[in-house]
Amino acid sequence: MKNLEKQKILIDIDDTLLKSSEEIIRELNLKNGTNKTIDDLKDYGYRSIDKNITKQDITYMYGSETFWSNVEFNDYAIDFLKKYSNIFSIIFISYGDCKNLTYKESFIYRMVAKYNLTNVGFIGCDNTINETNKSEVLLSNVYMAIDNHVRHLEQLNSPKKVLFKNGQDVTWNKVPINSDWYVVDNFKDIEAMIDFDLMLKEENICIGSC
Numbered sequence: 486m487k488n489l490e491k492q493k494i495l496i497d498i499d500d501t502l503l504k505s506s507e508e509i510i511r512e513l514n515l516k517n518g519t520n521k522t523i524d525d526l527k528d529y530g531y532r533s534i535d536k537n538i539t540k541q542d543i544t545y546m547y548g549s550e551t552f553w554s555n556v557e558f559n560d561y562a563i564d565f566l567k568k569y570s571n572i573f574s575i576i577f578i579s580y581g582d583c584k585n586l587t588y589k590e591s592f593i594y595r596m597v598a599k600y601n602l603t604n605v606g607f608i609g610c611d612n613t614i615n616e617t618n619k620s621e622v623l624l625s626n627v628y629m630a631i632d633n634h635v636r637h638l639e640q641l642n643s644p645k646k647v648l649f650k651n652g653q654d655v656t657w658n659k660v661p662i663n664s665d666w667y668v669v670d671n672f673k674d675i676e677a678m679i680d681f682d683l684m685l686k687e688e689n690i691c692i693g694s695c
Contacts, residue, residue: 491574491626492573492574492626492627492628493573493574493575493576493624493626493627493628494569494573494574494575494576494627494628494629494630494631495576495577495578495622495624495627495629495630495631495632495641495643496575496576496577496578496630496631496632497577497578497579497631497632497633497634497637497638497649498577498578498579498589498593499547499579499580499633500559500633500634500649500651501559501631501632501633501649501651502558502559502562502577503556503557503558503559503562504523504556504557504558504559505547505556506523506526506531507522507523507557508552508555508556508557509531509534509543509546509547509552510522510523510525510526510531510534511555512546512551512552512555513531513534513535513538516535517535519534519535521534523653526653526655527655527656528655528656529655529656529657530543531543544582544585547581547585548581548582548584548585548588552588553588553591553592559651559671559672560671560672560673561671561672561673561676562672563596563600564672565672565675565676566596566600566602566605567600567602568676569679570602570603570604570605571603571604572683573604573628574604574605574606575602575604575605575606576605576606576607576608576624577589577593577605577606577607577608578607578608578610578619578622578641579607579608579609579610580610580612580619580637581609581610581611581612582611582612582613583611583613586609586610586611589607589609590607590609593605593607594607608622610622618640619637619640619641620640620641620642622641622642623642624642627642627643627644628643628644628645628682629643629645629646629647629675629679630642630643630645630646630647631647631649631675632646632647632648632649633648633649633650633651633653633657633658634657634658635648635657635658635659635660635661636657638666639661645667646664646666646667647666647667647668647669647675647678648660648666648667648668648669649669649670649675650668650669650670651670651671652670652671
């Protein structure tokens with residue numbers, strides 16, 4: 486079990502840990518007097534929700550107090566973290582500008598304190614002036630990477646990659662042809678995968694990077 490404590494699970498934040506797009510849609514509905522849902526989201530820039538929205542608008546919203554005061558966790562995310570943060574090292578890796586990443590780091594460490602989590606870290610990838618790519622984050626002994634975006638998941642250094650679709654079927658979560666990725670809709674699905682691997686570990690069968 487000591488080896489498992491050193492293994493890492495890499496987790497994306499927006500639309501993986503958190504219901505980020507649902508919060509953006511909620512705010513746009515309030516602004517525009519509309520009643521759209523996550524099922525109406527068909528593009529990465531939210532033009533299917535608000536045809537007049539700009540990239541600058543979205544950047545502002547993701548870096549606002551309103552967003553970070555209202556955004557909710559995806560279903561079962563906290564239970565997942567409570568269960569596995571004392572077994573694995575959980576590293577949250579996310580893109581954003583400086584303001585967004587500052588909010589994210591604060592949010593993660595408030596979450597850690599509130600739910601008494603252990604072995605949790607945060608790595609921010611600035612995607613503005615000094616753009617950092619997730620592929621530049623080279624961590625040893627990684628077991629699993631979880632992300633909702635195909636291109637971002639490709640960048641993560643992990644022997645086991647999990648595409649988190651959360652019930653959506655959109656352009657940015659199409660599984661590459663011939664990939665050996667796992668596809669899930671929720672954290673309960675990931676829990677079943679990990680528990681199976683832990684069972685194999687108890688039988689001295691190696692998982693991930695040993």
